[in-house]
Amino acid sequence: MKMTGAKIVMECLLEQQVDTVFGYPGGTILNLYDELYNYSDKIRHIRTAHEQGASHAADGYARSTGKVGVCFATSGPGATNLVTGIATAYMDSSPVVFITCNVGKGLIGKDAFQEVDITGITMPITKTNYIVKRAEDLADVIREAFAIARSGRPGPVLIDILKNATAEEAEYVPMKRSYHHLEGRLGALISRASHNMKAPEPELADIEKLVDMIEYSEKPLLICGGGVVRSQAHMEFEEFANRIDSPVAVTVMGGGGFHGRNALTTGMIGMHGSQASNMAVDNCDLLIAFGCRFSDRVALDPTSFAKQAKIVQVDIDRSEINKNVVTDHHIIGDARRVLDMLNERITPKSHREWKEYVFSFPTQTDYVLASETLNPRQITDSIDRLCPRDVIVATDVGQHQMWTIQHLHYSYPGQLLTSGGFGAMGFGLGAAIGAKVSHPDKIVLHMTGDGSFRMNLNELHTVATYNLPIITILFDNHTLGMVRQWQTLIYDQHYMATDIGAEVDYIKLAEAYGLSGRRVTNQADFEEALKEAMACGRGYIIDCVLDIDEKVKPMVNNGAPITKFLILD
Amino acid sequence: MEKKRYTLAIMVDNESGVLSRVSSLFSRKGYNIESIAAGTLETPNVTRITIEVLADDDNQINLLCNQVRKLFPVHSVKLLNSSQSIRRELVLIKVKTENSEERNEIIQISNIFRASIVDVATNSLTIAIIGEEEKTEAIINLLQKHGILEMGRTGILALERGAFTLDEDTKVRGEFDYGKNVR
Numbered sequence: 001m002k003m004t005g006a007k008i009v010m011e012c013l014l015e016q017q018v019d020t021v022f023g024y025p026g027g028t029i030l031n032l033y034d035e036l037y038n039y040s041d042k043i044r045h046i047r048t049a050h051e052q053g054a055s056h057a058a059d060g061y062a063r064s065t066g067k068v069g070v071c072f073a074t075s076g077p078g079a080t081n082l083v084t085g086i087a088t089a090y091m092d093s094s095p096v097v098f099i100t101c102n103v104g105k106g107l108i109g110k111d112a113f114q115e116v117d118i119t120g121i122t123m124p125i126t127k128t129n130y131i132v133k134r135a136e137d138l139a140d141v142i143r144e145a146f147a148i149a150r151s152g153r154p155g156p157v158l159i160d161i162l163k164n165a166t167a168e169e170a171e172y173v174p175m176k177r178s179y180h181h182l183e184g185r186l187g188a189l190i191s192r193a194s195h196n197m198k199a200p201e202p203e204l205a206d207i208e209k210l211v212d213m214i215e216y217s218e219k220p221l222l223i224c225g226g227g228v229v230r231s232q233a234h235m236e237f238e239e240f241a242n243r244i245d246s247p248v249a250v251t252v253m254g255g256g257g258f259h260g261r262n263a264l265t266t267g268m269i270g271m272h273g274s275q276a277s278n279m280a281v282d283n284c285d286l287l288i289a290f291g292c293r294f295s296d297r298v299a300l301d302p303t304s305f306a307k308q309a310k311i312v313q314v315d316i317d318r319s320e321i322n323k324n325v326v327t328d329h330h331i332i333g334d335a336r337r338v339l340d341m342l343n344e345r346i347t348p349k350s351h352r353e354w355k356e357y358v359f360s361f362p363t364q365t366d367y368v369l370a371s372e373t374l375n376p377r378q379i380t381d382s383i384d385r386l387c388p389r390d391v392i393v394a395t396d397v398g399q400h401q402m403w404t405i406q407h408l409h410y411s412y413p414g415q416l417l418t419s420g421g422f423g424a425m426g427f428g429l430g431a432a433i434g435a436k437v438s439h440p441d442k443i444v445l446h447m448t449g450d451g452s453f454r455m456n457l458n459e460l461h462t463v464a465t466y467n468l469p470i471i472t473i474l475f476d477n478h479t480l481g482m483v484r485q486w487q488t489l490i491y492d493q494h495y496m497a498t499d500i501g502a503e504v505d506y507i508k509l510a511e512a513y514g515l516s517g518r519r520v521t522n523q524a525d526f527e528e529a530l531k532e533a534m535a536c537g538r539g540y541i542i543d544c545v546l547d548i549d550e551k552v553k554p555m556v557n558n559g560a561p562i563t564k565f566l567i568l569d
Numbered sequence: 570m571e572k573k574r575y576t577l578a579i580m581v582d583n584e585s586g587v588l589s590r591v592s593s594l595f596s597r598k599g600y601n602i603e604s605i606a607a608g609t610l611e612t613p614n615v616t617r618i619t620i621e622v623l624a625d626d627d628n629q630i631n632l633l634c635n636q637v638r639k640l641f642p643v644h645s646v647k648l649l650n651s652s653q654s655i656r657r658e659l660v661l662i663k664v665k666t667e668n669s670e671e672r673n674e675i676i677q678i679s680n681i682f683r684a685s686i687v688d689v690a691t692n693s694l695t696i697a698i699i700g701e702e703e704k705t706e707a708i709i710n711l712l713q714k715h716g717i718l719e720m721g722r723t724g725i726l727a728l729e730r731g732a733f734t735l736d737e738d739t740k741v742r743g744e745f746d747y748g749k750n751v752r
Contacts, residue, residue: 192644319638
């Protein structure tokens with residue numbers, strides 16, 4: 001049937017079972033919003049305070065549900081405001097479809113009002129992107145975009161639609177999602193072996209070789225990376241770890257991929273990795289990494305990383321193999337499929353002595369009690385004790401992020417939402433909004449620092465407007481703590497531009513948005529505030545006062561061997 | 570470390586922006602494109618891009634190939650073996666000629682190199698030469714003393730010798746398996 005481009009977009013979103021869109025309206029995208037008005041019973045629109053917040057919210061929605069997130073923005077500044085959010089999704093392989101509208105055909109290239117080449121800008125940070133000039137191309141492109149976003153290694157895709165294409169009419173033929181791969185652009189793409197949209201099937205010979213390597217290994221170590229989370233392979237991974245009785249180190253992105261309360265976990269690995277994790281890397285004889293690219297925050301010094309071990313990399317993306325660390329063996333495939341195949345073939349092992357060695361080192365750091373302030377462990381310990389086990393935790397970036405990941409126990413994919421690859425301060429509140437919208441029944445914590453919070457605290461407005469009971473736990477130390485920590489340890493205590501002062505009254509800020517809040521300086525008050533926050537049913541800020549010199553421990557310097565701790569405890 | 574020169578043949582969809590998609594990937598990953606040539610083929614809507622690039626070693630170039638393979642408009646990427654492929658470039662050179670003696674000398678040089686004279690004017694000659702760098706650089710060096718007024722080159726094009734073609738599945742597979750037991 002004939003309909004406008006805008007209506008085709010809505011119908012295509014319904015084909016993809018999209019129920020929620022995050023976005024912000026503007027001039028060129030008005031046709032889409034006008035049509036969204038007619039679809040508001042089927043598609044819920046969440047308007048944020050800023051496009052960046054919308055981009056992070058769509059990302060948080062995608063990470064916490066495993067579905068494709070959708071985000072709308074207008075041309076020009078609307079589109080460029082998405083850029084940080086797109087890059088965040090790209091670095092952490094999160095499936096989000098961004099739809100922007102550009103000026104009409106006659107104005108393209110004329111430097112029209114709010115015109116920008118957003119496909120050019122986002123080329124390096126999307127899996128692919130499109131500019132759609134005609135309404136008849138829309139359905140085809142949208143179907144391909146969603147398939148690409150969710151297939152293989154997931155990631156963001158951007159569709160830029162010219163305004164005329166949203167107004168013009170074209171023929172739309174409804175098609176169920178299960179038929180999309182048979183026709184049109186997507187059909188043509190899939191017919192090529194290189195882009196068949198399927199995860200590569202692991203090769204049996206590779207699996208058997210790994211089984212052999214495990215058989216001969218006396219000191220194995222597993223790394224749980226973000227790929228385990230994206231593939232929702234946490235059950236299979238746990239079974240595998242239990243079977244070969246191997247310690248498991250977890251990356252920042254791997255949080256939720258391995259049960260944090262399993263006795264085999266050595267905690268976080270890398271720059272702020274636990275002693276147990278990092279010592280295990282240095283001493284293991286076989287290191288098997290699942291869905292982990294050995295970034296510079298994990299393999300700080302690639303040449304000395306796991307120097308005694310055979311390194312095996314399991315990844316869905318061929319181009320990650322041998323990128324940062326040279327491996328001895330690799331398997332290309334989806335983590336879950338690989339683990340299934342391994343679990344069928346592995347004979348149970350026991351590594352008591354090796355585990356005794358690894359777990360003779362601490363998996364977490366203790367912090368000294370101060371009388372005037374809270375310490376980070378008091379906050380995380382109380383959360384661990386008081387919050388339900390399925391609490392969703394969204395973090396910003398910095399010290400609080402490391403503490404949150406080091407000391408809370410995650411048990412399922414999508415429980416921890418954090419900007420691990422891109423490290424975008426301001427991610428947390430947006431992501432928390434995305435998570436709360438999709439999981440109204442779960443408690444959602446937004447862990448933040450005073451630096452990160454100030455990046456996107458305008459989204460408190462979204463929290464208030466849509467009455468999303470998100471609990472913001474603010475690690476308030478009046479400084480950009482992580483940067484200050486580097487200045488203390490590496491830059492001769494030259495505290496340049498890091499101390500951000502105490503002039504903001506966050507409780508009054510909460511009240512300004514119609515939310516509640518409380519400032520706390522000890523654990524008893526924190527717990528009381530947390531209980532109140534969970535019960536109150538609306539947005540709540542707990543302003544936790546921390547010492548300005550509190551540090552994330554342990555720490556290994558950039559590029560240093562992984563056991564050369566700059567500070568321990 | 571001495572960098573090695575590699576030749577890649579990349580088959581892509583002939584759509585707008587595809588050249589910048591491919592070329593920007595190289596600079597993004599820290600590689601400088603030494604030579605690039607693109608043109609449509611006998612198959613409709615397919616373009617062949619030939620790129621020459623310097624890289625440290627085979628692992629580096631294989632990583633890069635796999636990055637290029639991930640681009641959606643890319644059909645296939647082939648790393649061409651330099652000893653088993655034909656590489657050619659077309660160079661057009663406009664040379665100043667003061668007098669007939671000089672003109673004759675230049676015509677002689679181009680005959681030796683099997684270059685062709687494609688334009689003659691009273692005080693200039695334009696020469697077209699096809700070959701690998703060794704040949705083209707040699708004639709450029711010889712012509713330099715006469716004064717090169719203008720020059721243009723297509724960039725290197727390369728095809729494998731024999732009946733192998735780019736899309737042959739087994740060869741691509743072989744490249745995917747690089748790096749096993751590299752230590």
